[in-house]
Amino acid sequence: MEEQKATANGRFHTPLEQRIPLPKVAPAASLALPGDAIYAPEQNTLRGHGIFWTPSDESKVLRATLAGTVERINKLVTIRSWRGRYVPNVGDVVVGRIAQVLPASRRWKVDIQARQDAVLTLFAIRLPGAVQRRRTREDELNMRAFYAETDLIAAEVQEIKADGSIMLHTRLEDKFGRLSQFGVFVSVPPGLIRRTGRAFASLGYPHLWVVLGVNGYIWIYWNPEETDRAGAVADEAEPTSTSLLTTGDAEALCRARNAVLVLSMLSLNVSIESIRYVFAAGAVTDPAAMLEPRFLQAMQKMLGE
Amino acid sequence: MPTELSRTEKKSLIWLFKEHGLRVDGRSALRSRSVSVAVDVLPSTAGSSRVFVGRTNDVLVGINLELRQYNLPAHAEDDAKRGSIAFSVEFCGVASPEFQGRSTEVLEAELVSFLDTAYAASPEFLADLFCREQRLASDPGTLRVCCWDVYVDVLVLGASGGNILDAVTYAVRAALATTVVPSVYWQDSESGGSWELDDRAEYCALLNASNAPLSASGAFIPPLVRDSRTEHDQVTLVAPRWFIIDPCAEEETLAGCFLSVASDSAQHLRAIWKRGSLPVEPDVVLDAAQQCIRDSAYACQEMDHFISELVATEESESVDDVPG
Numbered sequence: 110m111e112e113q114k115a116t117a118n119g120r121f122h123t124p125l126e127q128r129i130p131l132p133k134v135a136p137a138a139s140l141a142l143p144g145d146a147i148y149a150p151e152q153n154t155l156r157g158h159g160i161f162w163t164p165s166d167e168s169k170v171l172r173a174t175l176a177g178t179v180e181r182i183n184k185l186v187t188i189r190s191w192r193g194r195y196v197p198n199v200g201d202v203v204v205g206r207i208a209q210v211l212p213a214s215r216r217w218k219v220d221i222q223a224r225q226d227a228v229l230t231l232f233a234i235r236l237p238g239a240v241q242r243r244r245t246r247e248d249e250l251n252m253r254a255f256y257a258e259t260d261l262i263a264a265e266v267q268e269i270k271a272d273g274s275i276m277l278h279t280r281l282e283d284k285f286g287r288l289s290q291f292g293v294f295v296s297v298p299p300g301l302i303r304r305t306g307r308a309f310a311s312l313g314y315p316h317l318w319v320v321l322g323v324n325g326y327i328w329i330y331w332n333p334e335e336t337d338r339a340g341a342v343a344d345e346a347e348p349t350s351t352s353l354l355t356t357g358d359a360e361a362l363c364r365a366r367n368a369v370l371v372l373s374m375l376s377l378n379v380s381i382e383s384i385r386y387v388f389a390a391g392a393v394t395d396p397a398a399m400l401e402p403r404f405l406q407a408m409q410k411m412l413g414e
Numbered sequence: 415m416p417t418e419l420s421r422t423e424k425k426s427l428i429w430l431f432k433e434h435g436l437r438v439d440g441r442s443a444l445r446s447r448s449v450s451v452a453v454d455v456l457p458s459t460a461g462s463s464r465v466f467v468g469r470t471n472d473v474l475v476g477i478n479l480e481l482r483q484y485n486l487p488a489h490a491e492d493d494a495k496r497g498s499i500a501f502s503v504e505f506c507g508v509a510s511p512e513f514q515g516r517s518t519e520v521l522e523a524e525l526v527s528f529l530d531t532a533y534a535a536s537p538e539f540l541a542d543l544f545c546r547e548q549r550l551a552s553d554p555g556t557l558r559v560c561c562w563d564v565y566v567d568v569l570v571l572g573a574s575g576g577n578i579l580d581a582v583t584y585a586v587r588a589a590l591a592t593t594v595v596p597s598v599y600w601q602d603s604e605s606g607g608s609w610e611l612d613d614r615a616e617y618c619a620l621l622n623a624s625n626a627p628l629s630a631s632g633a634f635i636p637p638l639v640r641d642s643r644t645e646h647d648q649v650t651l652v653a654p655r656w657f658i659i660d661p662c663a664e665e666e667t668l669a670g671c672f673l674s675v676a677s678d679s680a681q682h683l684r685a686i687w688k689r690g691s692l693p694v695e696p697d698v699v700l701d702a703a704q705q706c707i708r709d710s711a712y713a714c715q716e717m718d719h720f721i722s723e724l725v726a727t728e729e730s731e732s733v734d735d736v737p738g
Binding site: 120257292294359360362396401 | 418419420421422423425426427429430433434436437438439440441442445446447448449450451452464466468469584588664713716717719720724
């Protein structure tokens with residue numbers, strides 16, 4: 110690896126070497142670059158996203174049009190791109206941003222970094238007081254009081270319709286709903302997120318929690334109660350109520366955010382464990398220095414292996 | 415470019431800054447981000463650079479030179495002996511879907527006009543583009559002058575990291591500082607003579623860009639966000655109070671007003687640009703502008719230092735190559 114030539118404190122530095130060694134576990138054949146040949150021995154292979162067949166090739170050779178991992182489901186061959194958009198699965202916990210409120214059709218449009226905006230209907234939310242009742246005309250008029258434009262919400266993918274539209278719900282337990290606690294938002298490419306069962310987790314620092322949306326949207330927040338109820342707070346937390354936060358705590362919040370950015374800048378897997386690891390490694394540095402080349406290089410060396 | 419922040423996020427960001435003086439990425443108010451610079455990235459240009467700031471600002475610059483010759487009276491002022499520089503900025507639609515269509519046209523024009531203003535107001539730099547002069551043998555009262563016309567093509571490949579203007583000026587200056595200029599020689603002829611290019615590599619030299627300006631930008635953060643749902647609570651606009659250097663994307667969406675200032679390493683003001691709709695008090699703007707001038711002058715010195723080191727290492731490497 111090339112040695113960093115920057116001076117100790119200079120603003121300018123040479124770019125970080127981004128050659129990442131191929132993962133040792135995954136066989137190289139499952140990774141494809143644009144133009145790579147993908148051997149498909151079966152008859153009538155279905156060509157999915159990121160796959161192309163050229164007449165000049167023989168019939169059993171397909172070509173990749175994206176860089177990513179080759180995924181085969183029965184006869185369907187697709188490529189999951191690292192920098193691509195989020196492909197939803199039922200049951201995924203996602204973090205989304207309300208893009209539109211449509212009271213006439215009783216739904217919200219939610220940006221979840223997928224190919225299209227997801228839909229959250231009025232019937233798929235938990236009403237205050239957790240009562241099960243019919244949604245009235247009054248609820249329709251009050252939709253902005255539940256979730257307004259630009260609000261961040263945690264939700265679960267409930268259903269993917271045949272036409273590809275994505276239905277969300279925020280009903281389950283008290284977990285989902287508007288993310289209204291003191292916190293910061295980060296987004297990373299969805300291909301970097303490793304699917305795990307746990308979306309709500311502590312970062313190993315008191316009160317510092319994270320909602321890791323499978324779609325690459327991440328909410329890092331200050332959780333005074335230490336329970337995994339992210340959206341349950343009925344009243345919006347006023348900044349004054351977090352005045353108990355010390356400067357050290359505030360720095361920890363920035364550090365957690367930068368830890369996610371470090372992973373994304375190095376194109377490494379983003380999971381609770383890896384965020385915790387980088388967060389802990391940055392514990393002794395100034396949070397702003399985590400995005401500087403020296404720290405990035407150290408992390409690349411430690412995590413790349 | 416990011417969409418609007420949610421109300422909670424705005425409150426959190428402002429609160430972090432108000433209570434602890436911390437910005438969202440942990441910087442203090444007047445600290446700028448580190449910039450990664452690669453030079454000589456395009457072989458077909460005279461000088462080129464690629465600059466990354468943060469995670470997503472990505473700017474590619476290519477520079478082409480053209481020799482311009484013209485006659486001047488022998489007693490002409492030095493002011494007439496200047497090169498020129500022209501800019502074009504393009505947000506690359508292939509690089510990112512957000513640059514497709516015509517949405518970036520206004521920003522492109524604004525960037526070009528800022529660069530034009532900053533460089534047109536740098537007489538020392540334009541004088542550095544003056545090449546040579548020769549008194550004509552046939553007409554001793556006339557000088558044949560040659561100057562360099564510099565064409566700068568800026569290609570923005572990613573701009574979602576905030577503060578794209580500074581990234582562009584960094585890239586332009588880094589490319590200028592590593593631009594290779596061929597030498598010229600005088601060719602006599604019957605009609606008087608002309609300047610000819612000598613593009614042998616051993617006679618090429620680097621362009622002197624030490625007088626080129628850099629910009630420093632900042633944003634004014636309002637102390638309170640107007641609540642869109644209870645707008646009637648606050649009828650007056652709140653004048654922004656805090657000034658931060660080199661805003662990142664979140665801070666850009668939060669801020670109501672921006673200030674960009676270009677200056678060279680000797681703290682000469684070259685261009686100033688305030689945008690955004692929120693009003694700011696004049697003395698706050700003055701303080702902020704002075705801060706920007708200091709910062710950009712310091713950035714110029716840092717870049718000169720960085721480029722000279724880079725060139726020195728390249729030269730020592732090429733010397734090492736020769737015996738081997």
